[in-house]
Amino acid sequence: MAFSVNTNAGAFAALQNLNQTQSELNTTQTQINTGLRVSSAKDDAATFAIAQTLRGEVSGLQAVSSSLDRAQSSLDVAIAAGEAVSDLLIELKEKAVAAKDNGLDTASRTSLNDDFEQLRDQITSIVQNAEFNGTNAVQNNGDAIIAITNDTGSNTITIAAQDLSLAGTNVAITATQDISTQDLASAAVADIESSIENVNTALSALGSGANRVELQQNFVNSLSDSIEVGIGNLVDADLAETSANLQSLQVRQQLGLQALSIANQAPQSVLSLFR
Structure with a gap:
């Protein structure tokens, strides 16, 4: 040595x-x-690249979740308005049926007609104010409710608008209709009955759309959680x-x-x- x-x-x-x-x-x-076991490309370039791609998917799914939340809220408002209109139509029918009674005196008929007109006008107020985030799905020429469903925004769910305005697609009674006479009351009953049926159909469509949005939201949340776990398995x-x-x-x-x-x-x- x-x-x-x-x-x-x-x-x-x-x-x-x-x-x-x-x-x-x-x-x-x-x-x-x-x-993190892999916190930068220097640690493991391939794994880091895969993790970044998956993080991009999760970020996109967060935007999807927000879109679905907005759609769900818009549907909730539309359904609440539809249910309120349906309730008002039932009250209107009660007033109209009562006004068909030939034995009513003038004062009673006038009172019933006043109540009828107030309830009728309330439908317009509800429909005009059934708006969320600029979307009103129950007015005349209302807005369809649209939500993205995938992380690239290429797929969507569309829930058609339902016209619940007076003299619209589903509500037959007009903005000036009254029950001041027995004949007018009879005509109103017929219009109200068809309106109730149409509004219930519209509510069914909105309710089905809300269920679809909720199912998609649950799926997106589960998918996002699964991807997050996958990222953790790769880099944690x-x-x-x-x-x-x-x-x-x-x-x-x-x-x-x-x-x-x-x-x-x-x-x-x-x-x-x-x-």
């Missing part, structure tokens, strides 16, 4: 091993700090294993420092040859 004070091979080897240990220790500490660090590695690397670091210290003292042994 040659003795040299110019070249200390043992120190070089000890320093190289110490640097390797320090690099592994830095990686382990990063995993503990971030909770096993903190129990990482903790054990940290303990091992800290010991190796201390031993490496001691080995380097011993290697640095080796050239001094040459001095004993000159005593």
Whole structure:
């Protein structure tokens, strides 16, 4: 074995091993700090690329969830309006049937007609105010309710608008209809009965649409959760294993420092040859 004070091979080897240990220790500490085994492309380029793609899908699904939430809220408002209109039509029928009584005096008929007109006008008020986020699905020429259903926005759910306005598609009574006479009351009863049937059909369509949106929302939430779990399986660090590695690397670091210290003292042994 040659003795040299110019070249200390043992120190070089000890320093190289110490640097390797320090690099592994830095990686382990990063995993503990971030909770990720793969936090950048430097850690594992292929896995990082896959995880980023999946994160993009999750981000898109979050937009889908927001779109479905808005659609559900619009449907809730439309259904609430439809149910209110249906209730009003039932009350209108009661007033109209009562006004068909030939034995009514003038005061009673006038009172019934006043009530009828108030209830009739309330339908217009409800329909005009049944709006959410700029969407009104129950007015004349109302807005269809549309929601995106996939992370690229290429697929949608569309719930058709239902016209519940006076003299519209589903409500036969007009904005000026009254029950001031027996004949007018008879005509109103016929119009109201057909209106009740039509409004119930419209409500059925809105309710089915709401159920479809809810099912899609549940699916999107489940899909997003599954993808999140998949991303975790790819990039999350096993903190129990990482903790054990940290303990091992800290010991190796201390031993490496001691080995380097011993290697640095080796050239001094040459001095004993000159005593």
